Amino acid sequence: MIQQIHKFLSAPTFADDEDKTRTASLLNGILLITIAMMAVVIATLLITDPTPAILLTNLVVLAVPLILGFVMRRGYVKESATLFVAIIWLLISVIAYFGGGLSSSIITSYFLLIVLAGVLSGPRMVAIITVMTLLASSYIESLGRNGLLPEPLTPYNPITDAIGTTGNLIFMAIIMYVTMKALNKTMALQRESNEALRQSQATLEERVAERTRNLELAAGIGRHLVEVRDLDVLLAEAVELIRDGFDLYYVQIYLTDNARRSLLLSAGSGVVGRDLVRRGHRLAIGPGSINGVTAAQREVIVVSDTAVSPLFKPNPYLPDTRSEMSIPLLAGDNVVGVLNLQNNVPGTLTEQNVPVYITLAGQLAIAIENARLFSENRQMQARLELEIRQAVHEGWTDYLNVLERKERIGFTHDGRTLYEIDEAPPAPTYNRETLTAPIQVQNEAIGGIEILAEPDQSLPEDAQGLVNLVAQQVANQIENLRLLSETERYREEAEAAMQRLTHENWESFTTELDVAGYIYDQTQLRPITETVGEMVEKEEVVVRRDLMVHGESIGQIEVDEAAALNEETEELLTAVTASLSAHLENLRLTEQTEKALAETRRRAEETQAINQVAELVSRQTDRQQMLTAVLEQIKMLVPIDAFLVGFYDAGLNLIEYPFVYDDGEMFQYAPTAPRPESRVMEAIHTGEIILLNRTPDEVAALIKEGMAGTLGQEQKISATLLYLPLQVGERIMGVLSVQSYTHNAFSEADVSLMSGIANYVAVALDNIRLLEETAARAEEERLVNVITQKIQRTATMESALETAVQELGQALQTRYMQIDLNLKANEKDTPVSTVVVDN
Numbered sequence: 001m002i003q004q005i006h007k008f009l010s011a012p013t014f015a016d017d018e019d020k021t022r023t024a025s026l027l028n029g030i031l032l033i034t035i036a037m038m039a040v041v042i043a044t045l046l047i048t049d050p051t052p053a054i055l056l057t058n059l060v061v062l063a064v065p066l067i068l069g070f071v072m073r074r075g076y077v078k079e080s081a082t083l084f085v086a087i088i089w090l091l092i093s094v095i096a097y098f099g100g101g102l103s104s105s106i107i108t109s110y111f112l113l114i115v116l117a118g119v120l121s122g123p124r125m126v127a128i129i130t131v132m133t134l135l136a137s138s139y140i141e142s143l144g145r146n147g148l149l150p151e152p153l154t155p156y157n158p159i160t161d162a163i164g165t166t167g168n169l170i171f172m173a174i175i176m177y178v179t180m181k182a183l184n185k186t187m188a189l190q191r192e193s194n195e196a197l198r199q200s201q202a203t204l205e206e207r208v209a210e211r212t213r214n215l216e217l218a219a220g221i222g223r224h225l226v227e228v229r230d231l232d233v234l235l236a237e238a239v240e241l242i243r244d245g246f247d248l249y250y251v252q253i254y255l256t257d258n259a260r261r262s263l264l265l266s267a268g269s270g271v272v273g274r275d276l277v278r279r280g281h282r283l284a285i286g287p288g289s290i291n292g293v294t295a296a297q298r299e300v301i302v303v304s305d306t307a308v309s310p311l312f313k314p315n316p317y318l319p320d321t322r323s324e325m326s327i328p329l330l331a332g333d334n335v336v337g338v339l340n341l342q343n344n345v346p347g348t349l350t351e352q353n354v355p356v357y358i359t360l361a362g363q364l365a366i367a368i369e370n371a372r373l374f375s376e377n378r379q380m381q382a383r384l385e386l387e388i389r390q391a392v393h394e395g396w397t398d399y400l401n402v403l404e405r406k407e408r409i410g411f412t413h414d415g416r417t418l419y420e421i422d423e424a425p426p427a428p429t430y431n432r433e434t435l436t437a438p439i440q441v442q443n444e445a446i447g448g449i450e451i452l453a454e455p456d457q458s459l460p461e462d463a464q465g466l467v468n469l470v471a472q473q474v475a476n477q478i479e480n481l482r483l484l485s486e487t488e489r490y491r492e493e494a495e496a497a498m499q500r501l502t503h504e505n506w507e508s509f510t511t512e513l514d515v516a517g518y519i520y521d522q523t524q525l526r527p528i529t530e531t532v533g534e535m536v537e538k539e540e541v542v543v544r545r546d547l548m549v550h551g552e553s554i555g556q557i558e559v560d561e562a563a564a565l566n567e568e569t570e571e572l573l574t575a576v577t578a579s580l581s582a583h584l585e586n587l588r589l590t591e592q593t594e595k596a597l598a599e600t601r602r603r604a605e606e607t608q609a610i611n612q613v614a615e616l617v618s619r620q621t622d623r624q625q626m627l628t629a630v631l632e633q634i635k636m637l638v639p640i641d642a643f644l645v646g647f648y649d650a651g652l653n654l655i656e657y658p659f660v661y662d663d664g665e666m667f668q669y670a671p672t673a674p675r676p677e678s679r680v681m682e683a684i685h686t687g688e689i690i691l692l693n694r695t696p697d698e699v700a701a702l703i704k705e706g707m708a709g710t711l712g713q714e715q716k717i718s719a720t721l722l723y724l725p726l727q728v729g730e731r732i733m734g735v736l737s738v739q740s741y742t743h744n745a746f747s748e749a750d751v752s753l754m755s756g757i758a759n760y761v762a763v764a765l766d767n768i769r770l771l772e773e774t775a776a777r778a779e780e781e782r783l784v785n786v787i788t789q790k791i792q793r794t795a796t797m798e799s800a801l802e803t804a805v806q807e808l809g810q811a812l813q814t815r816y817m818q819i820d821l822n823l824k825a826n827e828k829d830t831p832v833s834t835v836v837v838d839n
Contacts, residue, residue: 031065038062081120100152101144225367235267255337329365437471610756642739662712683723720745724758
């Protein structure tokens with residue numbers, strides 16, 4: 001109860017506005033004091049001067065703080081304070097006007113109101129109330145002097161006036177006390193705030209200084225590490241520098257493996273770190289360890305106190321770890337590893353110093369990536385140099401191949417005569433100063449220079465430099481000459497290959513031409529036939545020019561003796577020959593290109609058609625519907641009259657034709673034993689595509705003889721028949737056949753197209769078969785489950801047998817079903833129980 005009263009009397013607080021809370025506290029206190037004072041005044045008046053007008057006025061004054069207290073608690077603090085001051089001023093002025101003028105209680109009330117205005121609403125309200133009070137008091141005083149005030153509602157009572165004045169003074173003193181107390185409290189809070197701010201600023205400056213020092217330290221470590229090129233040295237130095245620089249207990253670096261599935265410890269500080277590296281310590285990327293989670297999530301993980309963290313897992317090699325931080329080493333979008341920091345003091349590795357270590361980790365990641373790239377570049381450069389040396393060695397080995405050149409080429413000069421190295425006399429054996437220089441091409445030695453000084457003489461000091469320079473010049477020149485020779489050889493081989501290819505292409509091209517050439521006899525232009533060719537050979541030829549393409553003769557231009565040949569006509573003939581040769585080659589290439597484009601378009605159309613069929617059959621689950629859809633698609637692609645599909649059962653030696661279409665009609669046939677020599681069985685046994693083109697005579701003979709057992713229209717015989725095996729994996733399930741009454745109806749392109757379609761049809765049919773078998777097994781299992789449940793619900797042996805035989809008979813749809821129990825099945829004794837059901 002006391003708490004509720006205290007809560008009701010307490011001033012409201014506003015967390016987001018401290019000034020508003022302070023004003024509300026002062027206003028609440030003033031209102032409570034006003035209510036208490038007015039209650040005392042009203043009680044005193046009831047005893048001393050119970051005049052109705054005075055009592056009513058004081059009751060009105062008492063109602064004002066009650067109403068304004070309610071408004072204040074709704075959040076309208078400043079408005080309530082301003083309204084309180086204005087209402088009190090108005091009440092005082094009204095009492096002064098109708099109470100006979102300015103009395104001591106009225107004057108003290110005005111002073112009290114000015115004080116309230118300053119406390120509640122600030123200097124502006126004090127000025128406003130002061131001006132209004134001066135104006136009102138001057139006006140009332142003037143009216144009183146001139147006798148213009150109305151008659152007082154109650155006669156003047158000095159006791160009442162004294163009580164009012166005393167109350168105002170007491171009230172003013174209380175307000176000043178409360179105000180001064182609030183002001184002192186505010187100043188104390190301000191001093192505390194200033195002290196806290198000063199301490200916070202000092203702490204912040206220390207933190208800034210420490211962070212600046214750490215950043216400078218991290219930058220210095222990063223600059224040093226970036227200059228290290230060897231990865232192992234880089235990692236070993238990094239862990240020691242970081243541990244010593246940041247005064248840590250232990251530092252280690254993990255690097256990701258090539259598969260990016262695990263972290264391999266690559267460096268650790270101190271003896272423990274080197275021992276763990278030697279053991280090949282490894283962690284999986286992902287849950288299970290702080291470092292694994294860091295690498296997987298690419299986020300920093302901080303354990304400021306290992307004693308209270310569920311993430312920390314103790315390491316027996318590092319028993320003093322009390323604080324740990326794991327930072328991912330990121331190079332772009334790739335995680336190259338993890339930097340792990342540990343300290344033996346709790347709370348030293350926290351979220352506050354994460355930015356410093358992230359900066360350090362970023363520089364370390366860049367240094368690691370640079371070291372890796374540098375190592376890869378060195379390895380690549382070494383491999384490239386080795387390959388170049390091998391290429392140079394192989395090139396010179398091939399160049400000095402004994403067949404075209406000697407294995408050893410060189411010369412010896414004895415001061416008078418120049419000898420080839422194989423014919424030179426042996427060098428003197430007595431001691432001489434010797435100077436040698438290798439002849440190197442791409443650091444591969446291919447020879448050398450050797451100089452012997454004269455007896456009792458020395459070579460000049462600069463001789464070695466001169467010999468080295470000559471050796472280098474010789475190496476460059478002979479390598480250029482070798483490459484030039486190789487280039488010439490490659491050019492000759494390329495020309496020979498081009499000439500051979502041109503000969504083969506023109507030989508193939510001319511076999512498809514209808515004529516071998518043309519002849520002009522000044523009367524007409526005729527194609528060269530065999531007779532004309534014989535005539536040309538008998539005539540005397542004056543001049544002949546070969547039509548040359550890439551060094552290969554593809555034909556000739558011949559002019560007989562009747563032509564008038566001179567130097568101009570010779571030049572004209574030569575120019576025409578060259579132009580004609582180039583034009584004929586261009587025409588041949590153009591024709592080949594058009595054929596290739598046509599073949600490409602055909603294959604694209606074929607692929608599109610096959611894909612359409614594949615998409616079509618993939619949506620079908622019924623065999624007949626699928627085959628009907630395939631037939632309609634094939635009709636749009638290939639001119640066919642008949643279409644059939646056959647399935648072969650090797651165990652029963654039966655072939656089933658579920659789909660037979662011929663000349664617009666569908667036919668149904670029962671499974672039959674196939675003829676071994678039939679084309680269908682040949683395609684099934686061999687797995688090869690069979691295309692049969694019957695001649696008109698063969699078709700006529702077959703119609704005349706009659707084809708017993710022919711599928712489809714028996715009175716019609718197909719002239720073109722294509723049999724395609726339906727093969728899935730290594731198993732051939734049957735055959736698909738398309739036929740036409742037209743002779744030679746199918747081209748090679750049609751056969752290729754139908755072969756692709758048959759492959760998809762085979763897969764679709766096999767899928768439908770598997771689907772049907774799965775559905776049948778599911779239905780069988782459902783029936784077994786239903787029958788089992790019904791049998792298990794029976795209570796007697798007879799009902800169990802009756803249920804079993806009835807349900808099994810209905811499931812198998814048989815007219816007769818029997819089930820019995822007989823312990824002497826081989827004797828004629830009466831069975832224990834027999835149930836017979838006739839459906």
